[in-house]
Amino acid sequence: MQCPRCNWQNHASYTQCFSCQAPLVADMPAPRAPAGRGQPAQTPAPARLVEVFPGTMARLGATLIDGACMAAFPVALALAWVFARPAFDSAPGATYPAALALGILGLFLPALMDALGQGSAGKRLLGMRVATRTGERPGIARSVLRHFLKYSLTLALTLAVPFLLHRLLTALFGERGLHSSITGTFVVSRHASDTAIQQAVALVRGPGWFLKALVMLGGVAALSFAAMVAVALWHQGEEPANPRREAVRQLDGAARTVLGLVENHYRSTGAFPASAAAIGLGRPGQLPTGFQAMAIDPANGVVRLTIADSSGDRALAGKHLVYTPVLRTRKQQTDIHKWQCGSDDIVRGDRSFSCRHEATGAAK
Known part of the structure; x- marks a missing residue:
């Protein structure tokens, strides 16, 4: 099937161009009504498949909106703590764990919205949602893992060496990114049906077990290193018992x-x-x-x-x-x-x- 935009020759089962990701127009055969006497059979017009996968800029915009919401929550919590601090000075031990729990909840709020609602704030504004290969919403555990990988490993690696690592991650995991490929999720159009999603994702290959294991080991190593640094900094400020x-x-x-x-x-x-x-x-x-x-x-x-x-x-x-x-x-x-x-x-x-x-x- 030839792409109308870049003239790339694609496989007949593709719904998007392999070169420019433009949606392809396919001839969808429909059941023909029995032709009557003297009445020729009607040929159905080609139908346009629903565009399932949003573009890169749309997904980037949703990420920026979600990031702004995540940054606004700790700022609002810090301001609330500043104004309410005199009331809690007598019992700081009871308020610090609560403030930490609320801060963590705010950072993972987009993941909870992806798992339990119609998508995070950025995805809802731009008409997207996160789905599995069956078109259903991901569970809480999968959504939280996806969110963590997205805003820790993927974002940290991309910011470390912006161009080279972005190209490397794209070559290994495609446009879906590391976080979606590892968790088996897809960012799809909110208006796409489950059937259209299943047909589209069937053509997308996921990473092999070796690559998944390598990423998970790298994530565990990074978390262990971060925990060791945090513990060292925490005990550095402590003084001997007195x-x-x-x-x-x-x-x-x-x-x-x-x-x-x-x-x-x-x-x-x-x-x-x-x-x-x-x-x-x-x-x-x-x-x-x-x-x-x-x-x-x-x-x-x-x-x-x-x-x-x-x-x-x-x-x-x-x-x-x-x-x-x-x-x-x-x-x-x-x-x-x-x-x-x-x-x-x-x-x-x-x-x-x-x-x-x-x-x-x-x-x-």
Whole structure:
């Protein structure tokens, strides 16, 4: 069959030109109605097959749209965390796993939409979807693996050496790409029927088992290397165990109750409290466990808490945690944005990471 665009001679069963990927017009034989007496048999007109596979530019556009959506989700999550951070400062251990889970869910949201819906945002906008050889939607596991291969191995290799590796991947896996070839999926037109998809994909050959095994081994090796680097960087920032530092971390958590009272007073009056009695902590025993005295500078709001003997570490008794407020003005209203924790008499190595700011001598 000759291509009307580039005149390439294709096999009679091809629906697209092997050279330029243009759709081919095939003569589709249809059942003929029995000819009556004196009535000649009618020859059916050639029918045009539905274009099943979208072009490269359309698939690239869908990838860019999906990538923009994936980038927007972590940005929105980070902004939400910035605005809601004061409410979760007292329990960061419960919020970090939730934020990480939401971030991972956002990155794999296009894959879930391909598996459970009518396609990701980019594919739906451009009239495409992901299908298997039977025309059905891929399962969650296959779709997630396809998404991971697409935005990790394929994208990373293509960005590393743009022209050479793109040509190499195209020669090995065709226009489908590594991610679709390995997972046995196809990006097809959303308007194509299952029958048309099955007829079109029957002509497409997939990679052999050796190439699939090679890619999977390469992916496992890349993941292992990335995990080793992440673990090395994570443990690099850790310090040896220090019971005194853990005691300071617990005292810092207990002090957040006092800081919350100071914030409420500043929010309602527009000024820092003059003393501990102004926020209801003037009598003995009203301070949080581990502290025996409190002083506050009404000029700048610096809070100085004296550690008691019951703190769990007698070496910390009589020493201090100093909290300096950081103000923020929004919509002509000034509020306490966060507190910087420090100390002027506790060794820096004995303080937790969140309590290593330089403390002033105010509020003594």
